[in-house]
Amino acid sequence: MIYADLIMQSRPWEQLMAARQSDRLAHAYLFHGPPGVGKEAHAIELAAVVNCKRPQTTGACGTCDSCRKMATLQHPDVQIVVPLPRRNPIGKSDPPLKALKPVDIEELALQLGRKGSDPYAKIALDGAQSILINSVRELRRLAALKSAEGGRRVILIFDAERLNHPGPAAANALLKLLEEPPPDTVIVLVTARPNLLLETLRSRCVALYFPALAADEAASYLTGKFGVDRETAMMVVQATAGNLQLARSLLASNPDGNLTRLVDELLEGLLQPRPQKWQQLVADLVGMNRQNKAELGFRLHLLQLWLRDLMLLAQVDAAAGLVFEERRDELLAQLAGFPQAEWGMATGFVEDALSMLERNINPTLVFTNMFLDIRQAMRGREPAGAGVLVQVGHAV
Helix, strand or coil, X not given: CCCCCCCCCHHHHHHHHHHHHCCCCCCEEEEECCCCCCHHHHHHHHHHHHHCCCCCCCCCCCCCHHHHHHHCCCXXXXXXXXXXXXXXXXXXXXXXXXXXXXXXXXXXHHHHHHHHHCCCCCCCCCCCCECCHHHHHHHHHHHCCCCCCCCCXXXXXXXXHHHHCCCCHHHHHHHHHHHCCCCCEEEEEEECCHHHCCHHHHCCCEEEECCCCCHHHHHHHHHHHHCCCHHHHHHHHHHCCCCHHHHHHHHHHCCCCCCHHHHHHHHHHHHCCCHHHHHHHHHHXXXXXXXXXXXXXXXXXXXXXXXXHHHHHHHCCCCCCCCCHHHHHHHHHHHHHCCCCCHHHHHHHHHHHHHHHHCCCCHHXXXXXXXXXXXXXXXXCCCCXXXXXXXXXXXX
């Protein structure tokens, strides 16, 4: 194997290995599933085993010349396509890198190098919104050439849904390659949003689903990788919905492992009677929405998990499966302080806020309404017009 710390997804991987051993690999695959579960790394592992000089029944040997080249993502017969920014004017026959500034090319090389050693690293250049049609044209040119090392050519397209952004030109160009696939070529499209791909592309690929990782398995991975305790690891796994790429990023940015303080900041805003206090918190969240959406989403999910624990305790006093089990006494005290609270309704308001942010609704309105609605639910009253944004001024 190429990656020592990749959590292998046994079901899709076993299907791929069975197809390889019987020489029945499809010419095109669609790897899809939730973000951060290792889809891209499995695509790289497939590229490695396809060209491995000493393949094993479970994957690539990891030590032959071909595998060593794959470990640095510098194999001449493997092309990786990712969304790129368009910084410079680019002609129809120009290579895709001409669209980039030198600093972008340097950053792309750094991120590719990181991806070679880290299965959950994400290649994401600033301002990269689409897969350029020039990238697909370059693929078609390379696919017509003979393999450089006598094996199979492998094309990996990450964030494949970006083939359709802002229009379908790149997707249509790729369709021509899928309709007439070159011999000894395997194409893998990887995406967390297959619904955004053209149906004509999806229909020409063998779809393999990569599910969310089991919570225990993901937590064990984080415990071993970062040395955090089991409860913290489980809290992060649940708050990130098993997205290991996001979970690792958040733990790396909070080296003290004290993630419950992030909940405390939000709770303080909720319980603060002075409007100036939670208005400042709204402003802070708006700023975070601009600078670090992943961190913001994580904090809101933590708040949602805290409210969920309160809902469970309100239903069954000795509720099991609490995320914040080590803070049960604080949860019970808050439960006693708000005996009429509708905690289930409160968790729904956080979910509504997350959904509205996805739709690019004004974040100041989203956060203000979220706090007002949750405060009402804690008092045991459904807010008038719950779930409907209202314009708010500085006097609120």
